[in-house]
Amino acid sequence: MDRRSFLVLAASMASCSRTAAAQSSPKALKIGWLTAQREASLTPYLAALRQGFSDLGYAEGQNLFIDYRFGNDQVGDVPSLAAELVKSGVKLIVAQGAAVSELAKLSLPVPVVYIFSGDPVAAGFADSLARPRGNMTGVTLMAAELNGKRLEILRDIVPGLRRVAIIANPEHHGVNLEKANSEQAGQRLGVDIDYYPTASPRELEDAFASIRTKPVQAVSIFSDGFAVQNRKTIIDFASDQRIPAIAAWSLFARSGAICTYGPLQSEQYRRLAAYVDRIAKGARPSDLPIQQPTKFETVVNLKTAKALGLSLPPTLLASADEVIE
Template identity: 35%
Template sequence: MRRREFITLVGSAATWPLAARAEQMPVIGFLSPLPSGEPPPFAGFRRGLAEEGYVEGKNLAIESRFANFRPELLKEAAGDLVRLEVNVIFAAYPESLTAARNATSSVPTVAVDLESDPVAMGYIKSLARPGGNLTGMFLDLPELSGKQVGLLKEMVPGLSHIAIFGVPGLNAAQIAAAAAAVRAVGVEAEIIEVQVPDDWRRALEAAKTRQVEAGILLSSPLVFVSSKQIGELALANRLPLISLFGEFPKAAGFMAYGPNINSMWRKAGIYIGKILHGTKPNDLPIQRPEKFDLVINLKTAEALGLGVPPTLLARADEVIE
């Protein structure tokens, strides 16, 4: 692929960093596997940067690269950011983190990763002292899975069979944690794999055929961008699903319980601001989310024939009617 074609596909041209360096302005490289365009949590990221005194266009530049779900472009995009000598890489997705790790072991990298166990994967030495050039925000997967299973049991009387929808490889750690949480409460786990948006129809129909009574959507960019499609298909198949993305029930899905993504991206912005001020990544411990949101769509619950217990409604952070 020619250089000009690559730049057109994955993001802005490399003019910003050159101008920024002329003004001695630090540059953040934002690496995304998604189609071009800032995702909603980016506003939280900007707030975190502002708390550390950094505002894009004033004393900071952001150079973005988008891969449109094409791994070969993401690999090249990471290398491009390294060649541009950005000051920090913001890897807000697990695929971005993998690409950044393969591209550099020296450029400071801040991650928001909802899918990986950073210690088990060998990304870091410990949560308190990550080591190397990586730090960021990671989930406690077993704890989250246990709470999601508990919520489904509250909502679906006599629940005995739960589907776990995940992306092979990407969701390996989550699949293990979710399956263990399901079996721990005496419920059968059914693992159903998805890889591209077109897989959702087949996957949900397979769940219905296998007499699954509810399901867990493991986190991935694929789930995030397909929330509306998944919600509609789940309703057609009368299958209650829980996601960790609040966008899911807001797009006609049933329920979500997970970390506040805006808060995680804001903290990533704060960490990057600290690194630009001179703090080393190894001095910034890995953080776990502190705020978790429960969002319930009452209209979808009614369409599925489910009554929401008043105690659950009282605990909800948001109820969609």
């Protein structure tokens, strides 16, 4: 090969390499992140979201720019925070938790991709999981059918289990599905269910007073933002009563619940990135079905079990994704 032919070939290969790199690296994108929660409570999940973007070729600060807004537990600030993001020029908003319900009331000029702990259909965000409404879609952590499994775990942990208290936020969308599933499982297992709707700290204290009057052998916590904010109060109460508490999200086990079984939350946050990417490339939110959990985790707190004098079944320990000692 002569020198001229070599230079032409080299230039051609370099051009192809640049083209391939351009095709594999997404265009620059500016998005907003909006939640009513505090930043510290979401640190691990934001890390999972960033990993999802990294897997798709995005690098924050290079071709991905995220404008963050945290409501610091003030849901009423969500509309003004959303207006700030729109004004800053974001092309899309990623929303989390209680902020999603507030955004659904607004007519935002940008799409919204959300992660929501409740049932999007019950919340009015969708006609069905396959048919999101308006300019919003995302993923849900709701898996109501797992409540029965958690009662089975309690039955295996607590000898002669006959009565369980459910502490749940009645304003959480989908709570009726979770309650019904728990009651059906209770009938099947021979376990009576005492349901305590608690939407405020005052109602939570009233529930505690009722449980002291009518003792139970365990507490099942329906996981949502209210439960997260009050998890220490609930778990400390259960500990004082010498009874175990169980919930869906691993955060509760790390806070002292004897066990959690539910969606692998980090995976759901990671999956948000794919929807952001697809919408950025032209997909319509209404054409993207709301995703349900596909990966689950079991976390057991051996320290809590020992403090309560309970033995965890070997099968539960063997199947646990994490054992807290």
